[in-house]
Amino acid sequence: xxTLIFALFASLALGSSIVVVAHKNPIYSTLSLVVTLxxxxxxxxxxxxxFLGVLQILIYAGAIVVLFLFVVMLLNVQRxxxxxxxxxxxxxxxxxxxxVFAAFLVLLFWRAGSPxxxxxxxxxxxxxxxxxxxxxxxLLPFEIVGLLLLVAVIGATVAARKPPEVEETASKxxxx
Amino acid sequence: MNPELVATVIKLVVIVGFLINVVxxxxxxxxxxxxxxxxRPGPNRLGPLGLFQGLADAAKFMxxxxxxxxxxxxxxxxxxxxxxxxxxxxTFAVIPFxxxxxxxxxxxxxxxxxxxxxxxxxxxxxxxxxxALVMAGYASNNKFSLMGAIRASAQLISYELALTLSxxxxxxxxxxxxxxxxxxYQRDHVWSVLPQFVGFVVFVIAAFAETNRLPxxxxxxESELVAGFxxxxxxxxxxxxxxxxxxxxxxxxxxxxxxxxxxxxxxWVEYHGWWGAxxxxxxxxxxxxxxxAFFVWVRWTFPRFRYDQLMRLGWKVLLPLAIANLIGVSAxxxxxxx
Numbered sequence: 001x002x003t004l005i006f007a008l009f010a011s012l013a014l015g016s017s018i019v020v021v022a023h024k025n026p027i028y029s030t031l032s033l034v035v036t037l038x039x040x041x042x043x044x045x046x047x048x049x050x051f052l053g054v055l056q057i058l059i060y061a062g063a064i065v066v067l068f069l070f071v072v073m074l075l076n077v078q079r080x081x082x083x084x085x086x087x088x089x090x091x092x093x094x095x096x097x098x099x100v101f102a103a104f105l106v107l108l109f110w111r112a113g114s115p116x117x118x119x120x121x122x123x124x125x126x127x128x129x130x131x132x133x134x135x136x137x138x139l140l141p142f143e144i145v146g147l148l149l150l151v152a153v154i155g156a157t158v159a160a161r162k163p164p165e166v167e168e169t170a171s172k173x174x175x176x
Numbered sequence: 177m178n179p180e181l182v183a184t185v186i187k188l189v190v191i192v193g194f195l196i197n198v199v200x201x202x203x204x205x206x207x208x209x210x211x212x213x214x215x216r217p218g219p220n221r222l223g224p225l226g227l228f229q230g231l232a233d234a235a236k237f238m239x240x241x242x243x244x245x246x247x248x249x250x251x252x253x254x255x256x257x258x259x260x261x262x263x264x265x266x267t268f269a270v271i272p273f274x275x276x277x278x279x280x281x282x283x284x285x286x287x288x289x290x291x292x293x294x295x296x297x298x299x300x301x302x303x304x305x306x307x308a309l310v311m312a313g314y315a316s317n318n319k320f321s322l323m324g325a326i327r328a329s330a331q332l333i334s335y336e337l338a339l340t341l342s343x344x345x346x347x348x349x350x351x352x353x354x355x356x357x358x359x360x361y362q363r364d365h366v367w368s369v370l371p372q373f374v375g376f377v378v379f380v381i382a383a384f385a386e387t388n389r390l391p392x393x394x395x396x397x398e399s400e401l402v403a404g405f406x407x408x409x410x411x412x413x414x415x416x417x418x419x420x421x422x423x424x425x426x427x428x429x430x431x432x433x434x435x436x437x438x439x440x441x442x443x444w445v446e447y448h449g450w451w452g453a454x455x456x457x458x459x460x461x462x463x464x465x466x467x468x469a470f471f472v473w474v475r476w477t478f479p480r481f482r483y484d485q486l487m488r489l490g491w492k493v494l495l496p497l498a499i500a501n502l503i504g505v506s507a508x509x510x511x512x513x514x
Contacts, residue, residue, distance in 0.1 A: 027252070027314060034307065054296045062303030066333055069310055073326065127292045127353065 006046055013039035026072045030065060037061040048124045183284050191268055191288060194461070195423050198468075200230030202422045206472050213476040240411035245317055248408065252315035257409065257416035260308035264423040266301045270294040271430045272356045274440050274456035275447040285356060286440075286453060294354045295347055298431060299340055302386070305424065306332045309395065309405050312417070316408035324405040327483060328388060328395030334490035335385035335392075341498035342379040345505040346372060346435040349514040359439035367443070369436040371514060375501045376436045378494055383428045385490065387421060390475040394483055429467035430460065437463055 016035035023029050037060050044053035134142055204219075204227060211218025219226030244253060274286035291297055306329045313325020346368050347353060350361035362368055369376045385392040395405055406417045433439060440456035441447070447456055481489065508514045 027249075031252075031307070031311070034304075050291060050293050051296070054293045054300050058296060058300035058303060062300060062306070063333060063336075066303075066306050066310070066329060069307075070326070070329065073310070073314055073322070 002046060006043065009039040009042040009046075013043065027069070030069050030072055033068070034061050034065050037065065050124065051127055051130060052125075179280075179282070183279075184288060187286065187288050190457075191273070192265065195265060195268060195426060196419075198426050199419050199422050200234070202425075202468060202472075203230045203233060205469065206475075209469070209472040210476045213473070234415075237412055237415040242411045242413065243408075245408050247317045249315040249317065252311045253408075254413075256308050256312035256315060257413045257420070259311060260305065260417055260420035261423070263301045263305040263308075264420045264427060267298050267424070267427040268430060270298050270355055271427070271434055271460075272359060272439060273460050274453040276356075277453050278449065286456070287356065290354075292352075292354055294356075295343055295358075295431075295435075296353055298427075299336075299343065302424075302427075303333075303336055305420075308420070312409070313405040316405070318408055321405050321407050324395045324407070328405055331385055331388075331392065331395065331486060331490070334487060335382045335494070338378055338490060338494035338498045339382035339386055341495070341502050342375045342382060343431070343435060345375045345498070345502045346379070348502075348505050349509050355434050355439070358435060359441055362438045363441050363443070365514075367436065367438045371508070372436065372501065372505060374497060375505065376432075378498045378501060379432055379436065381489075381494060382498075383432060384471070384474065385486070387425045387428060387471075389421075389425065389471055391478040391481050392486060393475075393480060394486060425468060425471055426464060429464045429471070433460065433463040433467060 013036050016032040016039065019032040020029045020036060023032065037056060041053040041056040041061070044050070044056060207229065208218045208226065219229040222228040222232055244250065269289040270287060270291065272285070272287040277284040277286060289297060309328040309332070310325050313321040313323075313328070316322075347358055349365075349368070350358040352358065358368075384390075388395050406414055409417060440460040442459055445455075447453070505514065
């Protein structure tokens with residue numbers, strides 16, 4: 001049963017990630033990204049990390065990709081019309097990439113049997129254990145990540161603000 | 177047959193049956209309720225008190241011509257109503273609808289998804305409902321629909337923050353994401369609505385905004401955007417959006433009832449065996465019905481928020497209030513008051 005679910009969602013993740021990269025319409029790419037993230041979340045749950053799977057959907061698929069979609073819709077990104085760009089050496093680069101990927105796959109399957117390739121834990125990661133570790137052993141990284149997020153929010157607010165001179169002229173023009 | 181699988185299938189049948197039947201009942205309540213508020217009779221021709229109006233509506237939706245715009249993005253156009261319905265149904269999976277049943281020597285918890293990450297699962301799936309609106313608005317190839325979709329998604333993601341924070345504050349005293357633990361906490365102490373009234377108010381307002389109900393229904397504002405993101409949808413596809421809205425209202429009411437109003441339990445009542453389960457389910461349905469009636473009442477009483485007022489309320493009022501509520505509840509829990 002688990003193998004069936006894994007096979008289904010792994011192939012779904014692979015297929016939709018190919019669609020993300022290959023489709024001409026950017027909206028379809030973004031929606032395929034949602035499918036990819038959803039499948040990866042299911043794979044996380046199968047691996048025994050349900051919290052991570054739920055967070056993947058909540059944050060990544062539920063918020064970040066929505067913002068991607070906003071940008072794509074509002075900026076009216078056009079469909080890619082040219083099937084091939086004329087860049088020289090594209091085929092060589094693609095071949096090289098495929099060879100490296102194949103090498104990684106071989107390495108992965110070769111190492112899977114060795115002691116370093118075993119899973120960290122066989123049981124489901126319990127939420128309480130995760131929370132305890134997060135707030136005791138890993139408290140400093142947790143606080144630093146929080147600070148990082150705060151800096152990102154402040155930076156985004158500052159970057160999105162209009163500069164003061166434009167505001168003044170805009171208000172002068174708006175007043176009849 | 178795996179007994180757990182059988183139990184899950186039975187629970188699924190019960191819950192899905194309940195959710196599907198909410199829609200025609202809500203149709204009748206909405207129409208008669210709005211008529212009562214507006215001092216007019218409402219539907220009263222079909223059956224006693226107009227009770228068969230829902231059947232007539234269903235028949236109408238099935239036989240109406242399904243118009244698809246020629247330049248619409250067909251796959252997305254067809255997928256959008258389905259995608260609206262899926263999160264609406266799925267979110268009810270984590271809500272307990274009765275006390276634990278003892279059947280043949282094993283304990284059957286009365287909720288479909290007995291996951292430790294209960295409430296987070298609800299919020300995660302609910303956040304996927306944005307995509308249906310965006311897809312509908314984009315795929316219609318219609319400027320008004322696109323405007324409605326963009327407004328809707330902005331509104332949804334803004335109020336998701338306040339909703340999530342108020343939900344978090346409600347589960348902090350119970351120390352668990354699992355909703356059965358939250359209900360047990362409320363049975364041991366008092367319904368969370370009393371100590372956490374601010375959180376409850378934030379939750380209610382955010383719930384109205386999340387379901388696109390008046391006073392937050394700019395995405396479907398009839399007077400402004402024709403019908404917003406579902407302008408181009410007719411017949412059964414429109415009925416699907418309609419159903420999705422009512423079912424998401426039901427699920428959010430169920431969540432609010434479970435987090436703040438004690439869920440399926442009544443104070444000072446013992447629940448044993450099968451009768452306890454039926455009584456618990458009936459109590460939950462009664463509380464959800466009160467919430468749905470409140471939704472209808474508010475819809476026909478208040479005028480609509482303008483878009484900038486809506487965003488201002490979500491970001492500048494509700495979010496600070498929800499954060500303050502979270503800090504207060506955390507402090508009270510640490511101090512041992514909650």
